[in-house]
Amino acid sequence: MLAQPWIQQQFYSATTPRAIEPRGDLAEWERTTIAIFDRVSPSVVQVAGRAGGDTFAGADPDEQNGGAQTGTGFVWDAAGHIVTNNHVVQGATEIAVRLANGDVARAQVTGLAPNYDLAVLRISGVRTLPPPIPIGSSADLKVGQAAFAIGNPFGLDQSLTTGVISALKRRLPTTTGREISNVIQTDAAINPGNSGGPLLDSAGRLIGVNTAIFSPSGSNAGIGFAVPVDTVNRVVPALIKSGRVPTPGIGIVAAPESVGTRLGVEGLVVVRTVPGSPADRAGLRGVDRTSGVVGDVIVACNDTPIRRLVDLSDVLEQVGVGNRIELTVLRGGGTTKLSLEVVDIGGRTP
Structure with a gap:
């Protein structure tokens, strides 16, 4: 018993590099x-x-x-x-x-x-330009499918994180006061420095552009957001072509959703119309400034229910500038349908 520690030290110590154990094939998900x-x-x-x-x-x-x-x-x-x-x-x-x-x-x-x-x-002036990332679609994404983010968190370039799509159809406010619709939520780690990087599916196709996180600490909390690729694939070509993206609108100033709730109506309360706008030419009525009586309340656009301004903005983006829409409005106890053209308002009121 007294000699056992000495024997182990002398005869069993690994004083040379150990043999490498073959690991076998990588798992399919690793490959x-x-x-x-x-x-x-x-x-x-x-x-x-x-x-x-x-x-x-x-x-x-x-x-x-x-x-x-x-x-x-x-x-x-x-x-x-x-x-x-x-x-x-x-x-x-x-x-x-x-x-x-x-x-x-x-x-x-x-x-x-x-x-x-x-x-x-x-x-410009780059010796060899890498190939463009393949484009996927965000229209058929499913909650639970794999998501991969590549970026430069905290300046650590070429970092890969993995996760799943946690939710779809989120809304994300922007600095302009508008909201990005159909935003992808993922638990793939996204941190400061990842902004602008690609979110990929398991085929290596672009499905979103990582843009924001929800985190009280400022670091990854498992809730990241990405602009959907279907939006990216529409906006980016317009930016390349003309340097800007048309902002579809009809020329109204709308009241906050809380106003409609307070008035007991489910719809978008029109405060006023912009002079000369499609809404003005179509006869859309705003709030009477003298009496304070509510005018038109937009309840549907192309048969899609409208509850908030972002609902209307979503439909206008789908229709596009230069096309026409049909509004259903509450007016004087009844409903009225109005046909309007969608125009480029250039960042002004919707």
């Missing part, structure tokens, strides 16, 4: 995850912008202070267009993009869409 990262990560970039200042320290986009703001983006097309979030580059006077291979290029803003928190940049 899928690895394949997605290998295929897509070269097309994911780091975006850095500086607001003001004489020089740009963007040669190292990891810089997080001194006025620098960083995020993620990804290659959209062979012309060098990069998609990211509007809030990543908002207010930046100089922008740089670092590719996965380490190349750094200056970027110019092609177009901004604050209503959707999307921005398109363009880089």
Whole structure:
């Protein structure tokens, strides 16, 4: 018994490298995850912008202070267009993009869409441009299916996180006061620096652009949000073509939803119409400023029930500028139908 510790030390100590144990084949889900990262990560970039200042320290986009703001983006097309979030580059006077291979290029803003928190940049002079990320669809997504996010959380580039789609059809407010509809919720870890990066399905296709998190601490709490790819695939080409996205509207000022609730009506109370707008020409009636009597209450648009302003905005976006809609309004105890043209209001009232 006294000799046992000495015997173990002398005869059983591993004084040479141990033999490697064969692990066998990777699991199917591991092979899928690895394949997605290998295929897509070269097309994911780091975006850095500086607001003001004489020089740009963007040669190292990891810089997080001194006025620098960083995020993620990804290659959209062979012309060098990069998609990211509007809030990543908002207010930046100089922008740089670092590719996965380490190349750094200056970027110019092609177009901004604050209503959707999307921005398109363009880089040039890059030796080899990575391929665009394949585009998927957000219309047929299911809660529970796998989701993969690639980005640069806290400046740690080329980070992959995995999870599932936690919920669909969320609404996300923007800095413009409008809401992004059909937003994807995921529990794939999204942290500061992931903004503007791709959310992917198990086929490696783009299904969303990561844009925000819900977190009291400011770090990942398992609730992240992404702009759906069907919205991205409509907005980005418009930004590339003209630098802006048409804002469909009919020219009304609407009361908050609480006003309708207080009045006991389920619909959108029209406060007033913009002179010369489609709503004005169609005879839509607002609140009587003298008596305070409520005028028209919009209850449906193209037979879709309307309860809030965002409901109307959703239908107008689906219809598109230049087309016509049919409003159902409550007026004088009855219902009236009005036909209106949808126009580009350019960020003014809906």
